[in-house]
Amino acid sequence: MTVQSREFAFGLPWEALYGYSQAVQAGDTLYISGQVSHDSAGAFVGAGDFELQVKTTLDNLDRVLEHFGARRDQIVETTVLVKDLREHFDAVARLHAAYCGDHRPTSTVMGVTDLALPDQLVEIGAVVRLDLTH
Template sequence: MTVKPRTFRFGVPWEDAYGYSQALQAGDTLYVSGQLSHDAAGEFVGAGDFELQMKTTLANLDLVLAHFGATRGQIVETTVLVRNLRENFDTTARLHAEYVGEHRPTSTVLGVADLALPDQLVEIGALVRLDVRA
């Protein structure tokens, strides 16, 4: 059986410039691209404020999940890319733990030298299984 993938886009300029979707559903698996801190108009949020960027990034992840009728409890893996990881690790860990609550997906945290936007400090991708009971 062939499955036609469903995609989701925010309509932000970098989706066309880079040629990607925010998420792609193939069967019961949802692949979520790295989310970042931006508002509905595609304006970057939180320059110089790691905690605000992390919270806004997670809120954008929630918007992607909601589009597919998914919940945080269906996330099976997160990948968190962080600039200045040593400086921002405790905040990353605290906010990630608050976000997932009692649910414990797998997660990889990587310190990176740079991200796509000049003021961007964090990016979070996810793998979601829609057939997992949340």
């Protein structure tokens, strides 16, 4: 059996520089790279403002979902990387729960020493099942 795949990128310079896609669909599974807090032109958003970074990162996750015609309730797993996790755990937990609503995907949250961009405090990736119905 052959599985078709397709990729998606925002067209930002670092995608080619690092050699990755924002998402790859393989069959009915969508693998979304860690999303970052940036605007549509690629400018970083929210230096020093953790909550704004999380909200903008989740907005970018929504942009990827929209491209594939996916919904939040089709997310089966999130991976959340947080710089200074002890300081930001309550905020990221609250914002993640609000984003997911009544849907409860699996999730791993990890404290990290550093992330790719100098002012970056959070990165959120996801796995989505496009054939999941509720």
